[in-house]
Amino acid sequence: MNWRKNLWTLWVGCIISGSCYTMLLPFLPLYLYDLGTPAATISLWSGLIFAATFFVSTIMSPFWGRQADKAGKKLMLLRAGFSLATVYLLGAFVTSPLQLFGVRLLQGFATGFVPAALAIVSASVPEEKMGFSLGLMQAATLTGSIIGPLFGGLLAHYFGIRMSFVVAAAAMLFGTMAVGLLVKEPARSGEVQSGSMVNDIKISLNNRGLCIALFLMLITQMVVMLLQPLITLHVAALQGRMEGAVLTSGVIFSLAGIAGAIAAPLWGRVGQKVGLGKILVVVFTGAGIFNGSLFFTETIWGFALLQFLFGLFIAGIQPTANTMAVFNSDAAFRGRAFGLMMSASQLGSMLGPLLGGIISTWIGIKLTFLYAGLFLISMGILLWSRYNWGNIRVSARQSSSM
Template structure:
């Protein structure tokens, strides 16, 4: 029953676990190229190829598997799927710390893709546990936790690698993920089900769910938004160096500038969630998308690193309102019995966007120019905002 403190306790516990999860995912990013060269013997000429392949393969496998795990979660239990994902990820991180070749690390990342789905399972648990009138706020809190972990992770990873070594950092990430398993096992109950809430096979067919126009639109938007969020990844360091006119301490400075968007998103996500609950998630969505698009376009203008950093923070304030709104629309337009499938598909859409974003950013930056990456990203967001504004349905 969604009463009293029970849903608040579940939300608090899952929020903490999401911070740990997100930090564990991202803490390895700063030193992965160095790990390949110094620990696994990859040559400098081949490191970019291996880094790209190893980084991307988990997204690809995760995108394929997420809807399957979501469907199983609906039939067998969301808590079980969350424990499966966190335990599986913990094991793969431990394996990542003992590999001796890039080929082995690639296979570990393949296994990591199969183990993925923790975020989708936790969204399904929250959406089935919290009261309907608190859904927007709760999803905003979860998004803030995810973003906070993403900001903390790279900084923590760099410190741990410096103090304990790169292999130890894999082990510490594994411990964090295993801790999540224990937290879920002992503190998170299986979400309540309404009478007749166990889905039949037809109810959980993804193709049938995709026939719903609202669901189809939200998943397409999820791909585009995630693509724009990660479009800067290949060029942010070079762009910051261009604005500074120097490569001195560029990794640290670029990381600090990039993290400003995450800090802003952590602050703003619950506020957007409340706004969506009171006004409408569709209105929140197109306002946030439009604001993010304008900020992206403005970021192509400054010749000052300070101004660029300010706009990076502003950008995070707007992006914070998009994914919680998409999550809420998906939850509000599906039965509780298929929430696992829906959030599995949502996660899959985000994984596809995560692959496409860096590829598009790198291509535009290489053949057009670094400033053009921001222009392309801004135009995409403004078009999506206009689409939501003028096709907005009563469903959202």
């Protein structure tokens, strides 16, 4: 088995998956206008269609993770890829908000491409390459998040939003077929134990390292999604006008994504060398400092620079958490571990915008940046003072049996 071919094929597959997802997501509210949705209900329908996928995915991810361990990780990856291609194509033919809501529900059921890819990578690459490889996969999803809105915007501008759905379906189909032809799944090392998803969750919560990884994934995604909807509004306030705020915000989003794509593999590699706990202290503290500093900046250029620096540090948390999940789970539990990580991420994505809307309404957008930064710094201090991280940086062979 050629682990490098697996890694780079799945890397490209995750770029395609991330691009297709972000090619469509930012433009769904505009699609609702095209579907004739009354202006008074646009916000309600937008909230529903955004939350639908996250909600279903949160529930289904552990199930698909168990199926990956039971039936095969590659099979579940192909199932997710072909299902997503079908769902994207269906999105091009909806004629009402309710139908679009139904498509978004189906997308939640189709989830699982990235967790299955991570599970295959974790089972393929040598242990000494684990941190860098998982960081590289994180960089792939970030790269997709940069490419997707660009192509989606161009397609929507010149050909309409429906064509974006068609192109996303075709790209997802191509990427999945490439994975099917080129990726070879390592032989499974054990059988899935009998029991239910509830039992899997209980097992995970009794595993200290995996439990910490799940918590880190949840709060990181929650903080990122808490802030993301506020950036465009804050940019408009800095400019003194709404005109051009969407374009400027898009550039700022891209800067943070570029920073993350550069930094994620490096954090993964360094973390495995110096210790995952030390890296988590650094990235949480650094992200908190630069995010909290957004409160004090009064210029677009300063805001963009701080967002770039924030992206450099926040990108180190997820690959480190994924590496912890690998080093604290047996190979036979790996699919379920990444399914639970995906579920934690989706739950954070669902809770983040809700909390962001409530908090920013209460204290204002600028103070939300400051308090989010203080929260991240507090997490860094907590990780430094509370936990003995010596038993976290262990190999999969040394981790407790699951």
